[in-house]
Amino acid sequence: MRHQLLRISCYLIFVGILGIIFPSCQSPKPTSPEAAEALASIIPKPSSVKSTGETFTVTESSEIIVVEGSEEIVAIGEYLAGKMRAATGYKLSIATSTGKFDEGNIYLTLDASASLGEEGYLLSVSNETVILTASNPAGLFRGAQTIRQLLPPEIELTTKQDGPWEIATADIRDVPAYSYRGSMLDVGRHFFGVDDVKRYIDLISYYKINILHLHLSDDQGWRIEIKSWPNLAVHGGSTQVGGGKGGYYTQEQYKDLVTYAQRHYVTLVPEIDMPGHTNAALASYGELNGGTIVPAEGRIELNRANQILDGKTKPTELYTGTEVGFSTLRVEKEITFKFVNDVIRELAAITPGPYIHIGGDESLVTKKEDFIVFVNKFHEIVKNNGKTMIGWEEIAQGDIGDDVIVQFWNSPKYKDMAMEKGSKLILSPSKEAYLDMQYDSTTRLGLHWAAYIDVDSAYSWNPTDYLNNTASKENILGIEAPLWTETVITMDDIEYLVFPRLAGYGEIGWSTDTTRHWDEYKVRLATHGPRLKAMNVDYYKSKLVPWKE
Numbered sequence: 001m002r003h004q005l006l007r008i009s010c011y012l013i014f015v016g017i018l019g020i021i022f023p024s025c026q027s028p029k030p031t032s033p034e035a036a037e038a039l040a041s042i043i044p045k046p047s048s049v050k051s052t053g054e055t056f057t058v059t060e061s062s063e064i065i066v067v068e069g070s071e072e073i074v075a076i077g078e079y080l081a082g083k084m085r086a087a088t089g090y091k092l093s094i095a096t097s098t099g100k101f102d103e104g105n106i107y108l109t110l111d112a113s114a115s116l117g118e119e120g121y122l123l124s125v126s127n128e129t130v131i132l133t134a135s136n137p138a139g140l141f142r143g144a145q146t147i148r149q150l151l152p153p154e155i156e157l158t159t160k161q162d163g164p165w166e167i168a169t170a171d172i173r174d175v176p177a178y179s180y181r182g183s184m185l186d187v188g189r190h191f192f193g194v195d196d197v198k199r200y201i202d203l204i205s206y207y208k209i210n211i212l213h214l215h216l217s218d219d220q221g222w223r224i225e226i227k228s229w230p231n232l233a234v235h236g237g238s239t240q241v242g243g244g245k246g247g248y249y250t251q252e253q254y255k256d257l258v259t260y261a262q263r264h265y266v267t268l269v270p271e272i273d274m275p276g277h278t279n280a281a282l283a284s285y286g287e288l289n290g291g292t293i294v295p296a297e298g299r300i301e302l303n304r305a306n307q308i309l310d311g312k313t314k315p316t317e318l319y320t321g322t323e324v325g326f327s328t329l330r331v332e333k334e335i336t337f338k339f340v341n342d343v344i345r346e347l348a349a350i351t352p353g354p355y356i357h358i359g360g361d362e363s364l365v366t367k368k369e370d371f372i373v374f375v376n377k378f379h380e381i382v383k384n385n386g387k388t389m390i391g392w393e394e395i396a397q398g399d400i401g402d403d404v405i406v407q408f409w410n411s412p413k414y415k416d417m418a419m420e421k422g423s424k425l426i427l428s429p430s431k432e433a434y435l436d437m438q439y440d441s442t443t444r445l446g447l448h449w450a451a452y453i454d455v456d457s458a459y460s461w462n463p464t465d466y467l468n469n470t471a472s473k474e475n476i477l478g479i480e481a482p483l484w485t486e487t488v489i490t491m492d493d494i495e496y497l498v499f500p501r502l503a504g505y506g507e508i509g510w511s512t513d514t515t516r517h518w519d520e521y522k523v524r525l526a527t528h529g530p531r532l533k534a535m536n537v538d539y540y541k542s543k544l545v546p547w548k549e
């Protein structure tokens with residue numbers, strides 16, 4: 001009897017030691033409820049997720065291994081490790097390998113034959129390895145966001161936490177519905193510096209947004225250095241709504257933003273808003289102004305900002321209010337197009353992305369025939385500088401075609417006109433996608449001229465709702481959620497209006513229309529509360545969402 005007991009305990013010790021030396025000999029651990037919840041809560045929702053019921057654990061000895069990778073892929077590995085090191089306290093060193101998969105590691109691998117498009121990826125999590133595969137680097141970067149979301153929310157904290165760092169095992173295949181999934185930040189009304197914009201890029205890329213449209217000029221401010229017209233930034237950038245000191249990006253700073261965005265696989269789309277919304281330019285260079293004297297009566301004419309239009313084409317006053325539609329460039333002046341040419345040339349030179357946005361909205365004091373001439377000229381100039389022109393919906397009135405992109409915000413008439421002319425659409429319906437609209441009448445920031453947009457109505461629309469009878473999904477390039485900043489002053493203000501709505505816009509651009517239901521989404525979104533909190537995001541706690549603590 002004693003002998004037998006001894007033999008059994010020897011056997012148990014032996015098995016135990018084996019288990020320590022060869023952890024895989026232990027039976028696989030089933031997925032914990034937390035890891036299962038994370039797997040079920042990815043935003044945007046992946047195209048397909050097959051749960052396999054076990055657990056992968058990131059440990060002290062885990063490495064991130066780049067399979068036959070270029071420097072670019074190593075950088076994505078570094079990015080992912082950088083997002084995990086602080087909270088885990090692990091080294092997570094980056095190594096390269098030739099395709100042998102060792103237990104405990106996370107692998108990044110490119111496979112051009114996987115036909116996953118520009119941004120799609122496969123994520124295969126077993127109890128032994130995490131293998132992320134994509135056809136292109138952007139796909140690996142998008143997949144890295146999924147890995148972050150599969151880990152516990154504490155992974156986003158910047159101090160060492162206890163773990164364990166478990167991921168549910170699964171096979172995920174994920175490809176976006178639209179190639180343009182954007183957000184716009186208006187740095188014209190209130191200026192936001194380089195660090196704020198970088199944080200904005202960090203946050204939007206978590207939800208697989210791939211475009212940041214920067215609204216770089218408006219009546220209240222000119223925010224980008226133009227070397228051939230230096231006063232635009234120096235004077236035109238010297239204030240903002242409410243009269244604060246404003247600011248602008250030097251071209252060097254802008255290039256730094258471009259590079260930062262590229263590392264997050266985000267394309268910057270720079271906008272110079274013309275021919276309206278140009279008071280900051282008109283205040284910087286008097287020669288751009290028209291002038292109207294009404295001599296018969298000997299009185300002066302005032303524009304809507306009470307600036308004198310006295311015929312001598314002197315600069316206007318800087319403007320710090322929030323009216324729109326009172327300023328315009330002058331089509332009859334030759335210097336106008338020298339100005340536009342110079343600005344677009346310098347902007348194109350620091351823009352590696354394919355698009356230049358020329359604004360074109362709310363030119364309420366530009367004659368319609370002049371407006372059409374402007375649109376056609378802008379188009380020619382943007383094309384000559386090797387870029388594709390985007391403009392707000394009003395540009396549909398110009399002679400545009402399939403080489404121009406129209407951004408719908410308000411008028412079904414212009415949207416339909418654009419589709420009839422063969423232009424692709426970016427959808428920013430103001431009643432559903434405007435991040436500057438208040439959530440409800442009690443929201444401390446924002447406007448409500450279009451609608452109150454709580455998290456449910458921000459989510460509950462489909463891009464294809466906006467097609468007319470003749471158009472198809474191919475007419476839609478994608479969607480964009482703009483944040484106008486008349487009422488937005490600090491980064492906290494930005495975060496409060498942008499989150500959590502932006503998560504929903506990320507999903508509308510990424511997933512297919514038939515897979516979205518608010519009642520299912522709100523449960524997933526609820527689990528992102530702790531994630532946003534861990535990222536120190538001052539998000540709006542809508543009562544419509546059953547938030548997790």
Ligand code: TNX
Nearest residue numbers: 324361362392409436447484
């Ligand atoms: C309309 S939408 C504008 C902006 C304002 C915004 C405020 C559009 C193309 N123009 O100039 O900032 O409303 O919500």
